[in-house]
Amino acid sequence: MDKLDNQKIITRLQDRYGEGLAVIGEPHGLLTVAVNVETIIDVLQFVKEDPELRMNYLTDITAVHYPRQEQEFCVVYHVYNMLQDVRLRIKVFVSGPIPTVPTATTIWHGANWMERETYDFFGIIFEGHPDLRRILNMDELDVFPMRKEYPLEDPNRVDKKDFYFGR
């Protein structure tokens, strides 16, 4: 079998999805594409089962918050073809007060905790997830701490004020 390269992946995906798929670039050789939230599960299923792509290993799911963009949240999937060592990064941009993405647990069992972590930190709802609860933070937390509007430290704390140190 020929070596799978990024150009081949692009052709293969564009044959199927056409306009619904945008190529973002290849930073450091890792092909990055963006798809619609409606088609994401179909894309993941396709890259997993397609005999040429065979990206059957879900490396990671995470999210990024871009507060200045119209589409505020970006859910990032890394999938991997371990036979030929080819990675693919798939991005989905979502927005709204309750950003919602369909779950990938129907394709990989391993997506379960990755999606729970993403929900826990970014508040992205994975529709159809069997057990979408907080995982690392405490259950009572009512914010999603990795969003950019939450500062690292409490801005009201006084124990670091200069005058306590004679400055």
Added chain:
Amino acid sequence: MSKPVTKITPNAAVFFDNDPQDELITLNIGPTHPATHGVFQNVVQIDGERIVSGVSTIGYIHRAFEKIAEHRPFYQITPLTDRLNYCSAPINNMGWHMTVEKLLQIDIPKRVQYMRVIVMELARIADHIICNGILGVDTGAFSGFLYVMQEREFIYEIFEEICGARLTTNIGRIGGFERDFNEVAFRKIEEFIKRFPPVLKEFENLFVRNRIFIERTSGVAAVTPEQALSYSWSGPILRATGVDYDVRAVSPYSSYEEFDFDIPVGTTGDVYDRFMVRNDEMWQSLRIIEQALDKIKKEPVGVFHADVPEFYLPPKEQVYTNMEALIYHFKIVMGEWETPQSEVYHAVEGANGELGFYLIHDGGRSPYRLHFRRPSFINYQMFAPMSSGMLISDAIINMSSLNIIAGELDA
């Protein structure tokens, strides 16, 4: 952004109320149970000695590293990575340095790459020693653990000689190492590859053909390759199922492609196979260290970092006398270096599996977003589902053979 409107109700059963009429008993294993070897909890429902179902609760030592990393310059993130898998901190450090070097497109001299390989393989041995030793303790054999623990101590002495620290090493810098390995370090590494094989051989003799150990571990928690891949397993536990996926071989970094080593795989994916895979990996690591020592001798002496003054902290004595060094020092410490906007995913083979760093950089002082793909976190999610129907004692050794490190679990 407004606060979330919907509140998600947990629909997984968390059984805290014990019904006296019920035949099932709820048992808490953890958060601070000796068998968990770390701070995480499993609430299991048991019928006699058999686990009916279980729920894992994690996050007890969550320290928000990803949030902290968004507010720190690159070189201040290295100490955070120490505290992920603290049994093999140098691998995390090196993985982070290589991620930044990939972003900045720095070419690392061969000698530095070999030095890194030595440090990473020593760390891998130290981690596997712990895991296999503890597995022995959990199955009832304490002495093997103590034999190999002495060698782990020796590895920590080598780290101490190289960087001054033992557990949370903060070893190396972006672009290389902070100083060359000294004479003592090289001597100790050479001594280690002489003194470790007999100890490992003795350790093997205690376990590999031991009837009690085999009956205790063989066939316990067997996992098929399909299940393992579906759960995104990686590292020794994936290789124990027969999938020969090792980042060092499949997508080599730090010149691993120049080394001659085998990837041990198991057949059934049970606890015994995981033990054997880790055990054989220690032999392979020794082979790699030997080759790296030979290769270092052929490289120019005294090269221990790349020639990138804009990213590599200058020596202190130059900072006080040389103006360029002072400028670079100031720029690096204040995070004023010029960095490209890009995103990088870099994976290294950690002791537990694929340790990935996903870095999005917008050219500022600190990463825009940094995500750690932590093998323990991803490997552990199968534990609760696979425990149903298992004996408690089997679940305990299953947990210890997964080698869950709480720091890596929670980040």
